[in-house]
Amino acid sequence: MGSGFALSGLQLQPNHLLFSSRNFTTLLPASFTNSRHLPLLKLQNQPSLISSCVQVNSTVSQGTALSDICSTETYELADINWDDLGFGLVPTDYMYVTKCSKNGKFSKGDLQRFGNIELSPSSGVLNYGQGLFEGLKAYRKQDGSILLFRPEENALRMRTGAERMCMPAPTVEQFVEAVKMTVLANKRWVPPPGKGSLYIRPLLMGSGAVLGLAPAPEYTFLIYVSPVGNYFKEGLAPINLVVENEFHRATPGGTGGIKTIGNYASVLKAQSAAKAKGYSDVLYLDSVHKKYLEEVSSCNVFVVKGTTISTPAIKGTILPGITRKSIIDVACNLGFQVEERLVSVDELLDADEVFCTGTAVVVSPVGSITYLGERVSYGKTGVGAVSQQLFSSLTSLQMGLAEDKLGWTVELS
The missing domain is CATH 3.20.10.10 (D-amino Acid Aminotransferase, subunit A, domain 2)
Incomplete structure (x- = not known):
């Protein structure tokens, strides 16, 4: 057996962390626990989205069932007034971030605490507007599961826009998987059925420093989310x-x-x-x-x-x-x-x-x-x-x- 092994369809690697909740299991690098990531603790006065975690190492045997190593805990929705949602930013728990390497390919990316990002004053997006964004939504069904709507179309549109703006872009597969990861990590912010949706905002920007007019030397792909209600205050009204x-x-x-x-x-x-x-x-x-x-x-x-x-x-x-x-x-x-x-x-x-x-x-x-x-x-x-x-x-x-x-x-x- 190699360094990685399968666990209920999930490919595990040494020195990774397995997180599980009622309807969510994901694999993240152990570095997720460092200071720039969301701590593995319950948020103050809020129920945690993550119910348990284990350090994956070579002693875990192949074919081990999730139930053998992960406890189950019912998550709760965020404590906000779902009936009063407008179309404005509500800060959530996580955002996804990855950067493109010198060969134009984006790294695997990870989840970080939602918050401010650092940019050079000479970044391509700030000086020359080298940036794109997308918008899509996640909805909660009556059974508690979550639906995305045509995320691959957003990925394709971003790739088309990136070509026009002389930017590299994530593959369709990476885009969709990053959206899934971000939504699941913030699932307590998906409104109850009929109360709104979780708006998903992927951003692609020239984050590298450039003074003369030219493509940026580095690019960042970022996704954040926010629960939203109606865009127009009129709602479904003329x-x-x-x-x-x-x-x-x-x-x-x-x-x-x-x-x-x-x-x-x-x-x-x-x-x-x-x-x-x-x-x-x-x-x-x-x-x-x-x-x-x-x-x-x-x-x-x-x-x-x-x-x-x-x-x-x-x-x-x-x-x-x-x-x-x-x-x-x-x-x-x-x-x-x-x-x-x-x-x-x-x-x-x-x-x-x-x-x-x-x-x-x-x-x-x-x-x-x-x-x-x-x-x-x-x-x-x-x-x-x-x-x-x-x-x-x-x-x-x-x-x-x-x-x-x-x-x-x-x-x-």
Whole structure:
């Protein structure tokens, strides 16, 4: 027998620690106990996520059952008001961190206590904006297990963005495994069913020091999580948008089609002005003709006319949203005709219904659009029938309330 051995499907190595709780078993380096990692102690006045641990060494025999070496303890949810969650940061227990080596490959990575990170003042992300992020969610089912929604799609999108930004990126497998590890380590922060979700924020950034304009010499991949409620304060209620006619979110040949950090800073001015006037958010037009829809600050947009649903085509200036992609498939399965094409602002104003999609909002119905000072309202009964149907269909999949025939969810237990 070599230095490693199998334990109930888990490959163990000497000088590693095995952690186990009711539904969670993982293997971590013994160095996890050093000062920069979360101590192997119960958090003060909070139940521990980890019920037991053992030092793995060569004396543990092959085929030993988990029940022989790990005690079982029921974990408890974090002590917060789940009914009062907004879309804001709630500090949790762990974050995942790894750095890329000189050959462009990322190390295995580990879990660290959630907290501040150290960066050089000359880091690529601070000086030249060399950074990307992703967003996905974890939901708790009625049986206590946890579902991820299409995490491999986020991994693929990050790799596409990294190529455009001249950055290395984790493999799809490493990305997904890191997400799983981070969620399971923070499972007490996943809201109860129907109370929200655990928002997962992977970050990829140029952390190495660079003075002249060039790719950074080192990169950091980091994941942190936070329990969240609704993105818009209205919840699943109509939002009010204003069409922006002066500022533009993206231009052809730019970076509008990837999830780089700079895309979001550029919308803050118009968004802040719109919110000061009572609007929920801003809808942007294309920068060339100034008449075709692009997207909202952080959401894709859909226009409904009869049984046809239209959405702006992905041509490099619009983010290829994973929720957008999922809604298109769900809508087609429900019998709607979905068109991805140029959608003019005139079609928007003549629509029967309008809604937005995104990881944070899922599906957000639009109650009114204001364009050049004129306001057009949609429907008189609140949430439109199409928006409601699509929202219910998608969230039922995400939350495990409906059978996942599409293979989109990943169950963690």
